Amino acid sequence: MTTAGERHGSGASPVRPYVLTGGRAATRHGLTVDTLLRATPDGPPLRADAAPQTRALLRLHRGGILTIAESAAYLGLPVSVVMVLAEDLITSDHLHQHAASQFAEINPTLLQEVLDGLERV
Amino acid sequence: MALNESDPGDPDPAGTGPGPGRVEYLSATVDRIAKILVVGAFGTGKTTLVGAVSEIRALHTEETMSEASTGVDDLAGLDHKTTTTVALDFGRITLNDQLVLYLFGTPGQRRFWDMWAGLAQGVAGVLVLVDARRLTDSFEVLGQLEEHGLEPFAVAVNQFPDSPDHPPEALRAALDLLPETPLVYCDARDRASTINALKVLIRHALARATSPTSLTAPGRSQLP
Numbered sequence A: 001m002t003t004a005g006e007r008h009g010s011g012a013s014p015v016r017p018y019v020l021t022g023g024r025a026a027t028r029h030g031l032t033v034d035t036l037l038r039a040t041p042d043g044p045p046l047r048a049d050a051a052p053q054t055r056a057l058l059r060l061h062r063g064g065i066l067t068i069a070e071s072a073a074y075l076g077l078p079v080s081v082v083m084v085l086a087e088d089l090i091t092s093d094h095l096h097q098h099a100a101s102q103f104a105e106i107n108p109t110l111l112q113e114v115l116d117g118l119e120r121v
Numbered sequence B: 001m002a003l004n005e006s007d008p009g010d011p012d013p014a015g016t017g018p019g020p021g022r023v024e025y026l027s028a029t030v031d032r033i034a035k036i037l038v039v040g041a042f043g044t045g046k047t048t049l050v051g052a053v054s055e056i057r058a059l060h061t062e063e064t065m066s067e068a069s070t071g072v073d074d075l076a077g078l079d080h081k082t083t084t085t086v087a088l089d090f091g092r093i094t095l096n097d098q099l100v101l102y103l104f105g106t107p108g109q110r111r112f113w114d115m116w117a118g119l120a121q122g123v124a125g126v127l128v129l130v131d132a133r134r135l136t137d138s139f140e141v142l143g144q145l146e147e148h149g150l151e152p153f154a155v156a157v158n159q160f161p162d163s164p165d166h167p168p169e170a171l172r173a174a175l176d177l178l179p180e181t182p183l184v185y186c187d188a189r190d191r192a193s194t195i196n197a198l199k200v201l202i203r204h205a206l207a208r209a210t211s212p213t214s215l216t217a218p219g220r221s222q223l224p
């Protein structure tokens, strides 16, 4: 089976991420691979020197809500790079975390709801 | 895997250049998300399983991790770093208008733990895929779950044409499973079979969550 990401996402050389992030790691907004992000409506214009990948990430999220892992796969970039780009875009108020961004607390009610949902699949 | 294979959609909807096709966004009505980790040794069927159940075209990404090397390399007194590629498969199942289930498939070996630990926060459960032809490959994954107190988990034994005909008791003994840990046979290529394995896992999680006395065995700790 060839998934979308295998066709398009695995070719990132180690050099490209480094150039994009300047070797930084994401630390500021507590992002994880499963954080849901959306574009801030009517956000400010992007800096003229924003990287094409930063522009692509913002453009992707202007279409709707995705996890960071999904964005990385669509853009063909490593998750760690997308986290850094996303942090920059959150700091500049272009992106923000979706309300459901935190995983729901695991309790019997939630688990029952998951089970009920799976029964209907 | 089945979904959208014949539906290329808009080849570049978000204008993202080398994008893989139609972007499948989350519905804005969703206000809660749950997640299940799918772990297993190489070739046990993680990618296949996530693809079989996901309502979105299953996605795959690779992450390059740096690891400080240990052992003989350090004798030179240099701070060597090696890089490892971690594959991550993910898929999504909408359970109702407000609740979405994410599946994250990743190898569960020790060297992937850094990445895995973040993913493990807030999981509803872990499905461990096992290939009965290569049981010993699964020892490290199970060992890591135990070492990190990652629970609840269920074991899904994928059936390959040349799989040995071990009865469940023999598999349980070989894998040293606790009596309450569910073990289910599964065909990762088949959606119904895979959904069934997920249901077995969540029923187990529910049973644990509602009967505090059966919570943790001695020596096992919960994630914070």
Ligand SMILES: Nc1nc2c(ncn2[C@@H]2O[C@H](COP(=O)(O)OP(=O)(O)O)[C@@H](O)[C@H]2O)c(=O)[nH]1
Binding pocket: B040, B041, B042, B043, B044, B045, B046, B047, B048, B049, B158, B159, B160, B161, B186, B187, B188, B189
């Ligand atoms: N017969 C059978 N084959 C399977 C099953 N699950 C996976 N496979 C096949 O086993 C191979 C490895 O599966 P894959 O999903 O790539 O494993 P991964 O390395 O864990 O992601 C592929 O050729 C699959 O088609 C299963 O349940 N039954």
Ligand SMILES: [Mg+2]
Binding pocket: B046, B047, B048, B087, B089
């Ligand atoms: Mg795989």
